[in-house]
Structures are given as structure tokens and as C-alpha cells.
Amino acid sequence: MQVAIVTGASSGIGFGCATKLAADGMAVLGTGRDEQRLAELAAAVPDPDRIATVAVDLTAPDAPTRIVDAALARWGRVDFLINNAGVGSPKPLHETDDESLDHFLNLMLRAPFRLARDVLPHLRPGSAIINVTSTFAVVGGLRGGAYSAAKGGLTALTTHIACQYGAQGIRCNAVAPGVTVTPMVEKRLDDPRFRKINTEMTPYPRLGRVDDIANTVAFLCSEAGAFINGQTIVVDGGWSSTKYLSDFGLDSHWVQP
Numbered sequence: 352m353q354v355a356i357v358t359g360a361s362s363g364i365g366f367g368c369a370t371k372l373a374a375d376g377m378a379v380l381g382t383g384r385d386e387q388r389l390a391e392l393a394a395a396v397p398d399p400d401r402i403a404t405v406a407v408d409l410t411a412p413d414a415p416t417r418i419v420d421a422a423l424a425r426w427g428r429v430d431f432l433i434n435n436a437g438v439g440s441p442k443p444l445h446e447t448d449d450e451s452l453d454h455f456l457n458l459m460l461r462a463p464f465r466l467a468r469d470v471l472p473h474l475r476p477g478s479a480i481i482n483v484t485s486t487f488a489v490v491g492g493l494r495g496g497a498y499s500a501a502k503g504g505l506t507a508l509t510t511h512i513a514c515q516y517g518a519q520g521i522r523c524n525a526v527a528p529g530v531t532v533t534p535m536v537e538k539r540l541d542d543p544r545f546r547k548i549n550t551e552m553t554p555y556p557r558l559g560r561v562d563d564i565a566n567t568v569a570f571l572c573s574e575a576g577a578f579i580n581g582q583t584i585v586v587d588g589g590w591s592s593t594k595y596l597s598d599f600g601l602d603s604h605w606v607q608p
Contacts, residue, residue: 354426354430356380356382356422356432358382358463363533363561364565365383365436376401380403382436384406385406389405405418432481438535441495455498455500456501456504459501460504463508476520479522480512482523482525483526484526487502524576524581529585530553553588559588
């Protein structure tokens with residue numbers, strides 16, 4: 352039985368990835384900071400032999416050791432690492448103080464770097480690391496600030512791991528979601544400007560769903576994705592790769608001059 356570690360697994364995309372991989376027959380160690388939400392994750396996986404959780408702050412000095420040791424103690428192996436944990440609502444560069452900068456970089460770049468480093472010695476040929484990045488790591492993003500910097504660094508880390516360890520049969524890829532409807536995003540969709548930028552400029556007629564991301568992650572962990580290495584798969588309905596504007600956007604006075 353293959354084993355996957357999924358960070359940020361207590362809600363949103365991480366929860367979807369953890370339950371999808373478990374449904375596909377893997378054992379999953381889910382991490383998060385909220386024990387109650389992690390209990391909900393455990394309850395969502397029917398087979399208790401294929402789910403374990405660790406409540407941990409990923410930025411803590413001992414976090415990687417605790418996570419990897421928990422997976423090894425439970426199942427004796429690690430096959431996949433899904434670096435998903437993150438935080439939103441960044442500010443542009445000129446509004447970002449050092450405390451906010453450190454928070455974003457620590458959680459979304461330093462923490463996955465350290466966890467990948469601790470997982471690597473236990474990976475075998477056929478294993479993989481999947482880093483969940485963002486469209487803001489692919490194109491410029493308004494108000495991206497420290498978030499864009501962290502996700503861009505994670506993209507570069509992805510290609511390094513793919514190059515450095517590919518000869519050992521260890522792959523590394525990134526999945527870059529566009530706006531995906533999760534609890535973290537739902538509040539931002541109340542902002543008319545944010546909603547219009549994403550709904551009226553996405554050629555596919557809906558926003559992203561958690562399952563869209565989870566299915567892509569599962570594909571990259573499967574035999575069907577076994578020759579994909581060093582890539583970023585953007586899952587955004589075409590938002591970042593087109594110059595689409597809906598009829599409503601073309602015909603309406605919806606941007607303040």
C-alpha cells in the first residue's frame with residue numbers, strides 16, 4: 352500500500368486531496384493545525400487503517416521530523432508528499448511589512464522545502480513530490496506580494512527537485528490552481544472586483560472546484576503520470592493562458608475608471 356503525506360489537509364484543497372488519494376487506495380497522513388478539523392478528515396475516510404493525522408504548525412522546527420516519523424511509524428514508508436498548506440489574502444509589495452513577508456515565506460516556501468528534504472531519504476523509485484502552487488506563480492497577480500514570491504520560489508524548488516533526483520526515479524511536479532471555491536476563497540468572492548476579474552475572464556463557464564485540483568494531484572501520483580517530471584499543470588479553466596473577456600465584461604461598465 353502506497354503512503355502519501357498531505358499538508359494543509361484539514362480543509363479545502365488539502366482535504367480534497369487526502370480523501371481522493373485514500374479513495375484511490377493509498378494510506379494518507381494528513382497534517383493541519385486544527386485537531387477538530389483533522390478529526391473530520393479521519394471520519395471522512397471509511398478505512399481507519401488508511402488514515403492518520405498530525406496536528407502541527409508546519410513552521411515549527413520539529414515539524415518535518417514529527418510528520419515523517421509519524422508516517423514511518425504507522426506504515427513504514429512514504430511514497431508521495433503533497434505540499435499544499437498555504438494562506439491567502441496577501442498585500443502588494445509596498446503594503447507588506449516584514450512580519451507578513453516572513454509568515455508567507457515560512458509557511459509556503461521554507462516549510463515545504465524542509466519537509467521535502469526530510470522526506471527525500473525515504474522515497475523510492477516511482478515516488479513523487481507534488482507542490483501546490485498558484486496561477487500567481489505563472490503570471491503576474493495584482494496584490495500578490497509575498498504570496499507570489501513564495502509560490503514562485505516553490506515552482507523553482509519543483510524544477511530543482513525534478514532535475515536533481517529524477518535519475519533516482521523520484522519525480523516532482525507542481526499543480527497551480529486558479530481561483531478554486533474553498534472556504535478561504537468564498538469570502539473573497541464577496542468582493543465584486545475579485546469576483547468579476549475571475550468569473551468574467553475565465554473562458555470555462557465556472558470557477559474551479561476542489562475536485563479539479565485533487566484529481567490532478569491523484570493523476571500525477573498514478574502510473575498514468577509516471578513520465579511527467581518538472582512540470583507545472585495549471586488548473587484554472589484557461590484564466591491565465593487566454594485574453595478572454597465575457598460578453599458581460601465587454602458590454603458593461605464594470606471597471607472603475
